[in-house]
């Protein structure tokens with residue numbers, strides 16, 4: 001049995017959760033934890049369906065145009081099956097000795113999640129994102145470590161349902177998040193990507209790593225600054241790269257940024273810029 005301490009939710013989740021369902025792994029009934037209580041939007045229940053494409057359709061707010069008028073949608077794209085459930089524990093992908101300085105991180109995969117090309121296929125993308133000169137490596141040094149070393153940052157591939165429990169599901173879209181020193185990357189998105197990135201699954205995966213690590217580095221959400229510009233890596237590109245779309249999708253949910261529906265539309269971009 002494993003419960004999730006409330007304190008873990010007090011910093012920097014990608015989708016700011018006002019209500020979080022903490023799964024009691026291995027038990028039949030989830031435990032609901034509300035934070036904060038006042039005015040919270042009721043959390044969507046953890047679906048029991050095994051159909052990954054049955055993402056609920058959000059109700060349009062009065063006066064807001066329907067979501068399908070926007071270039072991108074926040075729902076999960078169609079695609080291959082992916083691991084939906086895990087045990088709530090993670091295995092560390094072994095790492096060979098390398099750099100001796102830098103922010104230490106582990107790459108981990110949730111137990112019960114099997115990757116068709118092995119755990120190293122996940123680790124390779126994470127390493128690429130964190131070591132590429134266009135990424136955070138331009139400002140920060142990172143050093144991957146294996147098991148037996150307490151890292152400063154953990155990057156965990158996490159099953160869809162565990163990610164929903166840990167990241168919150170206030171907005172009914174599968175997302176990844178960062179909670180304290182741990183990044184949880186949802187298998188739903190890792191396998192399916194996002195409409196905003198189309199067929200560029202690798203680009204989306206790099207975006208997801210860089211976005212959540214950006215939260216770890218202390219950064220909050222941003223919006224599209226200029227029509228036609230590359231989207232900031234800290235924009236919630238999983239949901240939309242258009243300010244109008246993002247404003248509509250996140251209406252009523254505090255995402256740590258004010259999104260003005262000003263018609264500005266950016267292009268997907270997985271890399272930070274400075």
Ligand SMILES: [Zn+2]
Pocket residue numbers: 013014015211215221236
């Ligand atoms: Zn975020």
